[in-house]
Amino acid sequence: QxxxxxxxxxxxxxxxxxxxxxxxxxxxxxxxxxxxxxxxxxxxxxxxxxxxxxxxxxxxxxxxxxxxxxxxxxxxxxxxxxxxxxxxxxxxxxxxxxxxxxxxxxxxxxxxxxxAHADGSTAEVPRMAWRPSEMITVRDGDAFVQFIPDAVTKLTYGVDFTYKSTAIGKQWESWTPTEDGDYVDLIARARTFGTMQDYMAYFRAGYIRGGLEQCALIANGDKFWNPPMILPNENARHKILDLVGDLSLMAEPGMAGVPIGHVLAYKGSHRLHAKFLAALAA
CATH class of the missing domain: 3.30.230.20 (lpxc deacetylase, domain 1)
Structure with missing residues (x-):
């Protein structure tokens, strides 16, 4: 640890x-x-x-x-x-x-x-990780999050915003930490995103009161209002970033939260991620 x-x-x-x-x-x-x-x-x-x-x-x-x-x-x-x-x-x-x-x-x-050491000890403490043995799927309409048993950790995410903005459109991204490279290089810089219409609706409803241009990649129809994208498929990579953060909640104290295996998600949300965490923990 x-x-x-x-x-x-x-x-x-x-x-x-x-x-x-x-x-x-x-x-x-x-x-x-x-x-x-x-x-x-x-x-x-x-x-x-x-x-x-x-x-x-x-x-x-x-x-x-x-x-x-x-x-x-x-x-x-x-x-x-x-x-x-x-x-x-x-x-x-x-x-x-x-x-x-x-x-x-x-x-x-x-x-x-x-x-990290325990009280009064200088011995290293092992880091454990989840390794579920069965497939788990949660759905909400056509959106889903699925766990598939595997020997390594792999995260795959698909987004489809075509009905809201062709600038975001359809994107798929997959990241296997042991094969593809470091989180800092491939995932960490991906910014949160959304459409101008959604952000304005959230603002009017009082859900957001902070800055927009500085902290989000905002799509407006067939183009981005504040380009360019920092990473290829930045929107899908940000969903992987969010997924890692939400899966971290599965960690027992001092342990890893992201399970060993393949987590596949499509059109997910924090709400669906939370439902998936509950299914994993069941």
Missing amino acids: QTVRRSFTLIGVGLHSGEWETVRVCPARAGEGRYFVRVRIPAAAALAQDNLRLSMRLAVDDDNGVITCEHLLSALEAIGVDNARIELEGSGEVPIVDGSAYQFAYECARVGLVP
């Missing part, structure tokens, strides 16, 4: 709150896992909320929760930060930064990773 060598802090605007938010990632002991501190909120699937729209939200009760945590958790999971105390100042939202996980991944690399 690993943790960060020392703490790092990021300050930015919350996508939903529109307020300045601060997140501080601190070292933690082996077996503590990743957890948020306003009150202690474990990064666990059991706390994922049902009424998810644009972001993952974890809550222990109506007054104590954390929102927009998927990009940070994605970076921690993929880079191998198994144990971390994550302190939040502000409304309880993780800053959206540039809409990707790159800044979180960069900060982890900057401070470095070290083995």
Whole structure:
């Protein structure tokens, strides 16, 4: 198991709150896992909320929760930060930064990773991972998330926004960490995305109050309002980024959350991801 060598802090605007938010990632002991501190909120699937729209939200009760945590958790999971105390100042939202996980991944690399030890011990603690033996599928209309047993971890994601924007259109992307390259190079920089019409509707409804141009790739009809794309199939790669973050909630304290096997998703959402986590844990 690993943790960060020392703490790092990021300050930015919350996508939903529109307020300045601060997140501080601190070292933690082996077996503590990743957890948020306003009150202690474990990064666990059991706390994922049902009424998810644009972001993952974890809550222990109506007054104590954390929102927009998927990009940070994605970076921690993929880079191998198994144990971390994550302190939040502000409304309880993780800053959206540039809409990707790159800044979180960069900060982890900057401070470095070290083995996480248990109390009073210098022995290294093994990192375990899920390896389900049966196929699992959850659906919502034509959207689905499926687990297929395999010897390695592989994530595949398909998006289809043709009915909303041909600029996004249909995209498929697949990433096998042991074969294709590093998360930081292939996945972390992919930004969140959507259509101009959807973002304006969310803004008018009060779901988002933070910046748009700086933190999302916005499609308007057959072109992007703020091009260019940073990565090929950036939209599908961002869905893989989100999936890694949501799967990280399956981690037992100090363990990996993304299972060994093939996770295949099509037209998914945080709500469908949460339903898939519940099926995996059943």
